[in-house]
Amino acid sequence: MLATNANKYAIIFDFDGTILDTEMAEFLAWNDIYNQFDISLERSLWEQRIGLVGENSFNPLTHLQTIVKETIDIFSLQQKRRSILREYVLSLKPRSGVLELIEAAQENNISLGIASSSPSKWVKSNLSQMGIADVFSTIKCADDVRFVKPDPELYICALKDMGVSPKLSIAIEDSPPGLLSAKRAGMSCVCVPCELSRTLDFALADVVFESLAEFSIEAASHLSLW
Secondary structure (H helix, E strand, C coil), rough: CCCCCCCCHHHHHECCCCECCHHHHHHHHHHHHCCCCCCCCCCHHHHHCCCCHHHCCCCCCHHHHHHCCCCCCHHHHHHHHHHHHHHHHHCCCCCCCCHHHHHHHHHCCCCEEEECCCHHHHHHHHHHHHHCCHHCCEEECCCHHHCCCCCCCHHHEEEEEHHCCCCHEEEEEEEHHHHHHHCCCEEEEEECCEEEEEEEECCCCCCEEHHHHHHHHHHHHHHCCC
């Protein structure tokens, strides 16, 4: 058991790919768009995007424009992609072990937070759809900070909001940029790669599991993660 009366502990989750496998949903949505031009989107290209946003990540629209010879109606394409993505996401369930870890954290008075490089509207709407938005004491997203992962700002801001030391906090991540962000913030990091990130480098992780069903509050203590 944790000495929760003496210290304040926290678990801070990434969202995309960690709580919900939206990484696969987004890949499939873009692949459906590519298929309309008789092209397939290579998974190896998408892997360059996982955990990153902005100019440093693979841009599926820009890539499509370079290989399609005809003029693309970008507005119509994006509307169609968002509609397809919505259907994929609505069919998703939380990744294995996520809800159980959240419940165990609450039973042990461990604070819960979110640190995501995605927009807050996306993260909060999906958490609400899942019925778990209220369990997180803080939700920090791209629009709350100047720099997203692998910069540590998201985690630093979440920790400050929660009033928790990084040494008493664990990050849960599915991507190398998220892992690097957590480590730069001084936290332990448990990685649970999603289907699209399993071949990526998680050498910096304190521990890597196939899913959170293999992890527990007791395991965190045994592994000296806090």
